[in-house]
Amino acid sequence: MFFRRKTDPELEDLFRTLKMDMSNNYKDAAQEDFRRIRECFALKKDKLPEKVRSCYEAQIAEYETALVGYTHKDQPVHDAPIN
Numbered sequence: 001m002f003f004r005r006k007t008d009p010e011l012e013d014l015f016r017t018l019k020m021d022m023s024n025n026y027k028d029a030a031q032e033d034f035r036r037i038r039e040c041f042a043l044k045k046d047k048l049p050e051k052v053r054s055c056y057e058a059q060i061a062e063y064e065t066a067l068v069g070y071t072h073k074d075q076p077v078h079d080a081p082i083n
Contacts, residue, residue, distance in 0.1 A: 027071050034067055
């Protein structure tokens, strides 16, 4: 029999939503998803097993660096020529 690592369904759903928003280039939604992930993890981290907690911490750290500057607000505006 195979043993599966226990995961938190709510956190898994939030990470899935974050990945989907990033793949669709929904930058502001992805930032909001990441904020919700951090809040949810902060509430649950003491109840998670050590291995699971460290896995989520690694994922959060990875996304934290990936999402630096990941927003539509920082994109330069190009003036389109008027014909």
